[in-house]
Amino acid sequence: MNALLLYPQFPQSFWSYDRFMKLAGLKAVIPPLGIITVAALLPEDWEIRFFDRNVGCESEADWAWCDLVILSAMLVQKPDFQALIHKAVQLGKPVAVGGPYPTSVPEDALAAGANFLVLDEGEMTVPQFLAAWNRGETQGVFRSLEKPDVSQSPRPRFDLLQRNAYLMMAIQFSRGCPFNCEFCDIISLYGRKPRTKEPEQALAELQTLYDLGWRGSLFVVDDNFIGNQRNVKRFLRTLIPWMKSHHYPFAFITEASVNLAEDDELLQLMREAGFYAVFLGIETPDQDSLQVARKVQNTRNPLIAACQKINEAGLLIYAGFILGFDGERSGAGERIQAFVAQTNIPQPMLGILQALPNTALWDRLKQEHRLVESNSPLTGDQNTLMNFIPTRPVADIAREYVSGFWTMYEPRHYLRRCLYQCLQIRSPQNRKQVMQFSLSQGLRLIMQLIWHQGLRRSEIRGQFWVQLWIIISKKPEVLHLYLGLCAAGEHFWDYRELARQRLTQQLGYDPIAVNFST
Structure with missing residues (x-):
């Protein structure tokens, strides 16, 4: 068997870091962990060719060579995902699909012409598919209500990756989340245990x-790394001596719930193990909206104090915010802006709420006859209008979104937050400072930064040099982290224009009237 495994292209998005990737000489942020885990589940005697189309595309010879095409995708990859299915159909190649997007919306993959839908978690359904394939079946839908024991999951095929094209590598430690946020599809995909x-x-x-030669950033892709605190502490206690004995080759980033701030031991273990950053789902500082969204873990303690505590533990904070919750009061966008300014979170991800299939929010809105899928198709993009009728005017939500994104990513505001976030975080003690970038990446970024922000951009030129001196003189141990954040600004300054254009196109008018220049 000759199997061609393809990972579709991402459109430009908040997380694509397009401009930043070019500055660093890279192609993509992280590799697709799911499909290289599927590769490890395939028979050993199969020949495999894998292409992450965000790094490099397959050739026509690869299409001619293969007996089977295997695709995995998230919702935001929908256009390229469907195009690849259509090409396989035209070439007469059977195509099997899986991943979060077809699992949540299987009818899209069927309509596009996919032969096999290998849904839910691959450890359970890939063997079902292989059995059907060996029986000579030419189509099928394979599902499993049972969740796999991930302690039996195979080691991902990291050897298939063009590793030097990525900013980070990735591993997964856990699946599932114990919380019950109404809008989240993680618990429907992976469960609450x-x-x-x-x-x-x-x-x-x-x-x-490590043996393959990777050094630098590593994303632990768990949707909530601390969902099982007992087991994550067991892992961290074994990781700490491993990192020390290997001279700290990796710098870890992960996602976690805000209740991380409630566990001093967990914060200490993460710091000692080499974690440098965490993404938090803050969503909104409005307590009433958090209650409506069932985000109860964010209501137990003051959010600003929680962020300060996580910074003091040595972790840089990335965070997500959402506009459009039911009952949301006017000015929610401005309150998010104030929260971001007070906490100095450098890269706040601001999005407009969409109801995702199989979530509690989707079910409730469907019962209330408030879904408007035909008008606002699901895209998975943060700057798409909601696919339901909100409780306040759409125009107000769009205006607050564009205004908030535009203001928070104004270059001077952004660089100021980068500086103060780096000054806030506690430096690691009693261990070597791990590097986020390789030496070659770091040197390239410094040269590009000096040109773009230290010389070319007149509006921030002075600020760039003053802040650089502050970091060098007061906290040189976080210099590499600070420079990486500054370089990422080049992406966000482009992306805020794209976000505004997208909303303007959907609304038919510009939701804000501001004088701007880049």
């Missing part, structure tokens, strides 16, 4: 990446 790998299993994956 977090399942974890064994510490030795995760270390074996790290060792594989």
Whole structure:
């Protein structure tokens, strides 16, 4: 069997870091962990060719060579995903699809012409598909209500990756989340009982990446790394001596719930293990909206104090915010802006709420006859209008979104937050400072930064040099982190224009009237 595994292209988005990737000489932020795990589930005697189309595309010879095409995708990859299915159909190649997008909206993949839908979690459904394939079946839908024991999951095929094209590598320690946020599809996809790998299993994956020569940033892609706090502490206690014995080759970033701030031991273990940053789903500082969204873990303690505590533990904060909750009061966007300014979160991800299939929000809105899918098709993009009728005017939400994004990513505001966030975070003690970038990446970024922000951009030229001196003189140990954040600004300054254009196109008018220049 000759299997062609393809990962579709992403459109330009908040997380694509397009301009930043060019400055660093890279192609993509992180590799697709799901499909290279599927590759490890395929028979050993199959020939595999894998292409992450965000890094490099397959050739026509690859299409001619293969007996089977396998695709995995998230919702935001919909255009290229469907185009690849259509091409496989035209060439007469059977195509099997899986991943979060077809699992949530299987009818799209069927309508596009996919032969096999290998849905839910691959450890359960890939064997079902292989059995059907061996029986000579030419189509099928494979599902499983049972969740797999991830301690039995195979080691991902990291060897298939063009590793030097990525900003980070990735591993997964757990699946699932114990919370019940109404808008989140993670609990419908992976359940509310977090399942974890064994510490030795995760270390074996790290060792594989180490042996393959990877050094630098590593994303632990769990949707809530601390969902099972007992097991994550077991992992961290084994990770700390491993990192020390390997001279701290990796710098970890992950996603976690805000209740991380409630566990001093967990914060200390993460710091000692080499974690430098965490993404928090803050969503909104409005307590009433958090209650409506069932985001109860964000209501137990003051959010600003929680952010300060996480910074003091040595972790840089990335965070997500959402506009459009039911009952949301006017000015929600301005309150998010004030929160971001007070906490100095450098890269706030501001999005407009969409109801995702199979979530509690989707079910409720469907019962209330408020879904308007035909008018606002699901895209997975943060700057798409909601696909339901909100409780306040759409125009107000759009205006607050564009205004908030535009203001927060004004270059001077952005650079100021980068400086103060880096000054706020506590420097690691009693261990070597791990590097976020390789030496070559770092040197390239410095040269590009000096040109773009230290010389070319007159509006921030002076600010760039003053802040650089402050970091060098007061906290040189975070210089690499600070420079990386500054370089990422080049992406966001382009992206805020794109976000405004997209909303203007959807509304038919510009939701804000401001004088701007770049």
